Amino acid sequence: MIRILHIAAKDLKEEFRTKQMLNSMVLFSLLVIVVFSITFAPILGSSQDVAMVAPGVLWIAFIFAGSIGLSRSFVAELENGCLEGLKLCPIGRSSIYTGKMMANMVLMLLVEIITVPLFAIMFNFSITGLFWLGIIIFLGTVGFVCVGTLLSALTVNTRTREILLPVLLLPLVLPALIPAVMATGSILMGASYGDISQELRLLLVYDVVFFLVAQLVFEYVIQD
Amino acid sequence: MSERMLRDKILPVLSAMSMLLAIGMIIFYLPDMKGAMGETLDMSFRIFYFHMPIAITSYLAFTVVFVSSILFLRTGKYSYDILSRSAAEVGVIFAFLVLVTGSIWAKATWGWYWVWEPRLTTSLALFLVYVAYIVLRQAVDGADKRARLASVFGILGFISVPLSFLSIRLWRSAHPLMFGDTSGSSGGGLEGTSLQLTLLVNVIAFVLLFITLVVYKMQNEMMEERADEIRASLD
Amino acid sequence: MDAILSLNNVSKKFGNMPVLKGIDLDIKKGEFVALLGANGAGKTTLVKIMSALSSPSEGTVMVNGKDILNDQGSLRSIIGVISHETYLYNDLTAVENLRFFGQMYGIASENLEARINGLLEQVELVKRADDRVSTFSRGMKQRLSIARALLHEPSILFLDEPYTGLDQHAAHAFEKVLLELDPKDTTRLMITHDINRTYNMCDRVIILDKGSIVFDSLMSEVASAEELRDIYSSHVGDNDTF
Ligand SMILES: Nc1ncnc2c1ncn2[C@@H]1O[C@H](COP(=O)(O)OP(=O)(O)OP(=O)(O)O)[C@@H](O)[C@H]1O
Ligand SMILES: [Mg+2]
Numbered sequence: 001m002i003r004i005l006h007i008a009a010k011d012l013k014e015e016f017r018t019k020q021m022l023n024s025m026v027l028f029s030l031l032v033i034v035v036f037s038i039t040f041a042p043i044l045g046s047s048q049d050v051a052m053v054a055p056g057v058l059w060i061a062f063i064f065a066g067s068i069g070l071s072r073s074f075v076a077e078l079e080n081g082c083l084e085g086l087k088l089c090p091i092g093r094s095s096i097y098t099g100k101m102m103a104n105m106v107l108m109l110l111v112e113i114i115t116v117p118l119f120a121i122m123f124n125f126s127i128t129g130l131f132w133l134g135i136i137i138f139l140g141t142v143g144f145v146c147v148g149t150l151l152s153a154l155t156v157n158t159r160t161r162e163i164l165l166p167v168l169l170l171p172l173v174l175p176a177l178i179p180a181v182m183a184t185g186s187i188l189m190g191a192s193y194g195d196i197s198q199e200l201r202l203l204l205v206y207d208v209v210f211f212l213v214a215q216l217v218f219e220y221v222i223q224d
Numbered sequence: 225m226s227e228r229m230l231r232d233k234i235l236p237v238l239s240a241m242s243m244l245l246a247i248g249m250i251i252f253y254l255p256d257m258k259g260a261m262g263e264t265l266d267m268s269f270r271i272f273y274f275h276m277p278i279a280i281t282s283y284l285a286f287t288v289v290f291v292s293s294i295l296f297l298r299t300g301k302y303s304y305d306i307l308s309r310s311a312a313e314v315g316v317i318f319a320f321l322v323l324v325t326g327s328i329w330a331k332a333t334w335g336w337y338w339v340w341e342p343r344l345t346t347s348l349a350l351f352l353v354y355v356a357y358i359v360l361r362q363a364v365d366g367a368d369k370r371a372r373l374a375s376v377f378g379i380l381g382f383i384s385v386p387l388s389f390l391s392i393r394l395w396r397s398a399h400p401l402m403f404g405d406t407s408g409s410s411g412g413g414l415e416g417t418s419l420q421l422t423l424l425v426n427v428i429a430f431v432l433l434f435i436t437l438v439v440y441k442m443q444n445e446m447m448e449e450r451a452d453e454i455r456a457s458l459d
Numbered sequence: 460m461d462a463i464l465s466l467n468n469v470s471k472k473f474g475n476m477p478v479l480k481g482i483d484l485d486i487k488k489g490e491f492v493a494l495l496g497a498n499g500a501g502k503t504t505l506v507k508i509m510s511a512l513s514s515p516s517e518g519t520v521m522v523n524g525k526d527i528l529n530d531q532g533s534l535r536s537i538i539g540v541i542s543h544e545t546y547l548y549n550d551l552t553a554v555e556n557l558r559f560f561g562q563m564y565g566i567a568s569e570n571l572e573a574r575i576n577g578l579l580e581q582v583e584l585v586k587r588a589d590d591r592v593s594t595f596s597r598g599m600k601q602r603l604s605i606a607r608a609l610l611h612e613p614s615i616l617f618l619d620e621p622y623t624g625l626d627q628h629a630a631h632a633f634e635k636v637l638l639e640l641d642p643k644d645t646t647r648l649m650i651t652h653d654i655n656r657t658y659n660m661c662d663r664v665i666i667l668d669k670g671s672i673v674f675d676s677l678m679s680e681v682a683s684a685e686e687l688r689d690i691y692s693s694h695v696g697d698n699d700t701f
Contacts, residue, residue: 003562003563003565006559007563010551010555013551013555014548014551017551017591018550076548076549076550080545080546080549080600081544081545082546082547084512084544084546085540085544085546085547085560085607086563087512088511088512088546089535089560089564090533090535090536090563091532092532223513223514224507224512224513
């Protein structure tokens with residue numbers, strides 16, 4: 001539906017006008033990479049050890065930067081009662097969800113595109129298998145954003161949303177995080193598709209299940 | 225009236241009796257357990273007969289949360305929300321006990337308090353999800369909204385647990401840890417009827433205990449609601 | 460029955476607190492209804508239920524004979540709402556806001572730009588069309604929000620304290636826009652606390668008190684604004700004026 005794209009475009013237009021959120025997400029993500037690379041400096045020489053910790057670091061950077069961005073995803077909708085205005089429009093409630101989710105997806109991917117090169121430099125990776133790495137990051141991010149957008153709407157009216165969102169989000173994204181980290185590790189060690197097919201399948205299942213469930217329950221989240 | 229009887233008298237008595245029987249069976253009825261090498265294991269393995277029924281009960285608790293959350297969203301009846309929250313609070317205690325008994329067992333068997341065994345780790349994920357559920361309930365103002373948002377989270381959480389199990393199992397098989405596949409068939413030889421019977425009685429006892437606790441918790445919550453209502457009508 | 464909007468035994472509770480109690484109401488096509496009542500009487504809640512923003516705890520709302528809760532969008536596209544919330548995105552310009560909501564209402568893009576320009580002229584915001592809403596004054600935002608609500612030419616218009624923040628001139632211009640709407644096409648329901656204005660503009664008056672309708676009459680049966688004021692205070696009392 002074209003209106004979903006209009007909602008996503010509206011969100012992105014708002015964001016790029018101020019770039020407030022994008023800037024802090026990118027900065028935060030890069031900081032996580034730098035701080036971890038400093039802490040792990042002693043083992044950076046051994047590629048074996050690096051391969052053990054680096055994928056986790058990369059995903060921690062994505063997820064923490066992502067929760068910062070997501071916690072504000074619905075804040076603009078609350079100003080001036082915009083969400084109510086949107087609910088008055090003849091569009092399905094789930095279109096609102098899908099539109100916002102797509103916008104968040106674009107922001108996350110931008111952060112990731114900027115983070116990965118820095119990550120490669122700081123952790124001495126010559127990135128091989130860029131295609132599959134891209135697929136893993138994409139599938140992992142879809143799962144994260146699917147649940148994150150829903151929980152962003154769910155927490156936006158609470159006093160402690162900035163901290164509540166990660167508390168709710170992390171246990172729920174665990175099933176996506178584990179295969180994403182594993183597959184990233186394997187690819188960075190030079191594995192091929194055959195070695196990560198199970199992880200990819202699990203990510204795909206997670207994405208599909210939570211996308212569908214989110215469509216179903218979103219209306220209850222924004223109901224009055 | 226008869227429902228009251230059931231709730232106030234029969235249920236607690238029944239669950240106390242079955243619990244006594246269950247504990248008695250573990251201590252006196254179970255034969256000695258032989259390890260893989262034929263050596264006699266010490267008492268610590270018997271904690272398994274608590275561990276597994278508690279784990280089953282904790283999964284049951286969150287199935288109740290899941291179902292009553294769906295029912296609340298469908299019907300908007302508060303009694304379903306009271307059921308969800310009571311089951312979640314009792315369930316989170318059971319989930320915690322799973323972790324405690326699991327680590328005692330792990331310590332006795334493998335010498336570590338924590339093993340990244342798929343089922344135990346899944347219990348950890350389950351525990352974290354439902355701690356988050358309770359945190360969410362406390363963070364939301366307004367009974368209506370709290371019930372609605374918690375129901376949504378109860379549904380999401382329940383769906384995430386089997387997915388957690390799948391991904392943890394995958395991860396475990398990729399990183400073999402300190403023990404082999406013995407954890408897969410966690411009781412050794414469970415074929416013995418006395419063992420099966422003990423396990424069954426324990427499962428029944430813990431499920432009864434769970435039902436009793438939830439019923440009492442619900443009764444409490446309903447009384448509190450009533451008190452709120454009366455308070456509201458006074459001013 | 461030519462009731463375009465009809466409420467049957469509508470009640471709403473927030474938790475245990477009843478806010479609306481068994482509201483029965485029929486509004487005829489083309490009427491301009493005033494909804495009066497003290498703060499907290501439940502007026503906004505009632506309008507939210509009538510515009511499908513929230514669902515009643517009990518009872519039904521029918522628009523054109525169809526239950527609004529089963530609406531797939533066709534009913535929502537004939538409803539417009541102006542409230543004290545402006546429903547505008549601060550970081551978008553006036554035109555971008557109108558264009559976005561136009562797209563949401565599925566207005567064809569070839570008609571949309573002309574419609575936007577016409578409305579901006581009516582609410583006298585042409586000069587600020589490309590400025591961000593965050594730089595607008597309260598009254599300018601309210602004017603833009605009026606344009607936003609009229610964009611899709613709604614046949615039912617709900618107005619919840621639409622005068623919030625409007626100066627004399629803007630209020631006058633708004634009144635003109637409002638009264639120019641053809642009663643053949645538009646049914647209007649307005650919440651306001653301004654009894655003189657109500658008396659001059661509306662053709663039916665409803666008073667809501669503590670969640671119940673306590674007075675409902677054609678304006679032609681009320682002799683003067685003074686009488687309306689007397690009726691209002693006899694039903695609602697003066698306990699809400701400090
Ligand atoms: N989301 C909500 N949750 C709980 N209570 C609410 C909510 N919205 C409204 N109420 C309560 O419902 C009652 C009616 O509110 P409403 O906004 O409908 O009043 P109103 O007639 O529009 O008043 P005003 O003239 O101040 O705009 C109030 O007591 C208010 O506290
Ligand atoms: Mg109001």
